[in-house]
Amino acid sequence: MSNDHTPEPYDSHVPAHREAEPIPDPGLPEHTWRPTDVDPKAEKRAERQIAAMFILAMVSAVLFVVAYFSLEVGDNWDTFLGMGASTMALGVTLGVSLLLIGVGIIHLARKLMADVEMVEMRHPAASPQEDRDATVEALNAGLDEAGIGRRPLVRNTMLGAVGVLGLPAVVLLRDLAPGDTLDIDKLAHTIWEPGMRLVRDVVGTPILASEVEMGDLINAAPEAMFPTEENGYPELHGAEEQVQKAKGAIIVVRMNPEDITHGEGRDKWTVDGIICYSKICTHVGCPISLYERTTHHVLCPCHQSTFDLADSAKVVFGPAARPLPQLPLAVDEEGYLVAQSDFNEPIGASYWEREKQ
Structure with missing residues (x-):
């Protein structure tokens, strides 16, 4: 007896000419008033x-x-x-x-x-003008x-x-405001002073000019933020420490001296191609450090303001309206990088009274 049996399709009894009936419109339920x-x-x-x-x-x-x-x-x-x-x-x-x-x-x-x-039929994304007028109505x-x-x-x-x-x-x-009232002097100046060493951020080690490699970007800070018995700087605490650390943050870059276009009166602000700028973006004060070595451009990650470090940190793209302030550099008798002075302009985002400084 043969077991070779092919079962009939499940729906073989449905006539081929029969078509599916549409689902009737259920309509809307009777409205219930609130x-x-x-x-x-x-x-x-x-x-x-x-x-x-x-x-x-x-x-x-x-x-x-x-x-x-x-x-x-x-x-x-x-x-x-x-x-x-x-x-x-x-x-x-x-x-x-x-x-x-x-x-x-x-x-x-x-x-x-x-x-x-309300019933709204689907329509193309760009509606005819009459439909737009009807929508406003x-x-x-x-x-x-x-x-x-x-x-x-x-x-x-x-x-x-x-x-x-x-x-x-x-x-x-x-x-x-940095205090009980808006103290413009606090905004215009930082903790940097003549002869203060540049130190690496976080670790606080001084930076030898001879150790800065071509193309390096170093996140640095004032030596006063790392007080010791040797350097004699007073220890800061609380909000004052955070304020001074934020305002004094800098970036240090070394490039070919021939690539640098010095601003007016800044030809002696660099050391063998080592140049230093504020780390605080002049747009809204974000910290910057995204450096492109080939173009000498540094990018702010918040709103993409871009500054040319080889040309006085001028703005080449983005919403920032001012260049990054530049810190004048020198070397001490031991070969460490030091500041010649404080920044000659307020750092960070603009404010109304800035032009009075």
Whole structure:
């Protein structure tokens, strides 16, 4: 008896001429009206709830300003999880203000804005002009349906909450100053002084001019940032140490002296092709060190400002508007690189009073 049997296809009993029937359009379910759509009392209650959220957001923003000026940074009386009073107060008040504005806007959209079903057919990415006009008309109609114009309580409290939220941003600008007030002298000068040695960043070892190889880029710092009994520099602490370290950061490069185009009065600022510039980008103050040896260009990684180190660090590309400040170099009796003086111009990003220096 033969076992050679080929089973029939599963759907062989379906007539070949039969076609699949289209799925019927299920349509839209019956619209369910919200309480605020049919009950004027519920609508007014929702308005008051939304307005209350915006008012509380304004109060919270004002409390942020109060906490900013009344609580000192480092005031560490016990709070949640050991965080200081200033940190806790600023975080909670600003967070609550933002949260209430967001929740209020969501509440407005869910309870008071028009609640209708809309069907939009797919269309090409570039719509005909008449469709664009229709879209603008629909948006304007949506704004009218939102009822902002006829709900002054919601409109005014929402605008007030967003406006008052600007207060924290304004007072935070106070922290951009290096002290209690904006001390221009602190911005115009760094810790560099005549005869101060250049040292390698992190390790603090002085840099022999003879050891700088052609094409090298060395991240360096002032010797004063590494105080010892031998060099006699005072030890800095806390914010002052960080400020001076940031302002004094430099890059040191050696290139063929013939490739260098000296700026006016800078022909004696280099040592055998060794040239030094501030490490701080003049755009917004990012640290730079991406060096292209063949072109002598250095790139800021933040916004791609590019400076030509062979030509007084002039800007060749990007948003920076000023060259990198150059540090005048010399060598001491032991052959180590030293500064002739401080930078002759403020380092870092521009500020309004800079031209007065």
